[in-house]
Amino acid sequence: MADRPPERPVVAVTRRLPQACEARLAAHYTVRLGDDAAAYTPESVAAHATGAAAVLVTPGEAVTAATIAALPATVRIISSNSVGFEHVDLEAARGRGIRVTNTPDVLTDATADIALLLILAATRRAGEGERMVRAATWKGLRPTTFLGVQITHKRLGIVGMGRIGAATAKRAQACGMRVLYHNRKPSPDAPKDCVFVPQLDDLLAQSDVLSLHAPLTPETKGLLNAARIARLPRGAVVVNTARGGLIDDEALIAALKSGHVYAAGLDVYANEPALDERYRGLDNVFLLPHIGSATIETRTAMGMLAIDNIDAVLAGREPPHPVV
Secondary structure (H helix, E strand, O other): OOOOOOOOOEEEEOOOOOHHHHHHHHHHOEEEEOOOOOOOOHHHHHHHOOOOOEEEEOOOOOEOHHHHHHOOOOOOEEEEOOOOOOOEOHHHHHHOOOEEEOOOOOOHHHHHHHHHHHHHHHHOOHHHHHHHHHOOOOOOOOOOOOOOOOOOOOEEEEEOOOHHHHHHHHHHHHOOOEEEEEOOOOOOOOOOOOEEOOOHHHHHHOOOEEEEOOOOOOOOOOOEOHHHHHHOOOOEEEEEOOOHHHEOHHHHHHHHHHOOEEEEEEOOOOOOOOOOHHHHHOOOEEEOOOOOOOOHHHHHHHHHHHHHHHHHHHOOOOOOOEOO
16 A cells, blocks of 8 residues: 655635745645635634644734634744734743744835825825715816825925835935934934934924834834824824824824824724724825735735745744744
8 A cells, every 4th residue: 555645734824815825835735725804713713723733824813812822732833924913922922832923024115105105195185186086076177276285395204214114215205305214223224314313202393294114012002192293293294004003093083183284194003904983084084905015026925925934934944034
């Protein structure tokens, strides 16, 4: 009787991936693909991971301590298809000896493109104009209608001068903006002519447009609160492509209603996709559905990095992008 081929490790994937990533997984593993429409609970994630050696998740799944406790003993790695990893309880994973990995560095250009898009859309009232055209209520060109704000020579304040912040700065400079930034220390990534501002409050006071690029940590949660928004010049614009939790929604909504903040461009939200409903009713907010990394090139590269991490751990090697 011929020897049976060894069984291939099971990889449980919570969401669908770009075709090239799914094909690579299928060539080496038994793949259990998830459902893009599913609302995962700790129990359903654990059930999906039955018998799996690896679980590939996205920020859309909160991998809590309860989720990790319910995972089968076969799971050796939680590979997150993301740069951020605040959706995974790292201490719980460490306690069970499960590796956690992420996919850094490949999102830079795609996310910076969206940051610039949000800056332009918010300052030029693009959302309002697009809705008017679709609703067939546009009455034609008038010299005093849909007047926005020009960004040339305006001051862009960047909070968090990492790779994405730096790429956003380069794009803004190409549009004629002056760039200032706040970081824990001067950044080697900062493009030439960007001005380092050591104190956040000082940066806010000089920002005609404020773009957030900081990670979400206990220290940065609610970073843009009412007191800090009050430091912005009246008529400033707020843009966020980083994490929704950086913004105190109550404070930003109040500032948008009062006119202290002229407009906002948001790609990320606290508790997404269940964003604060009041944003939907504000004409001076340009809203996107977390598409900062949503190009086929970037999402494929992210998926490949997530698989690189799985390959390494299941082969007994150190993963290229470890978190835990």
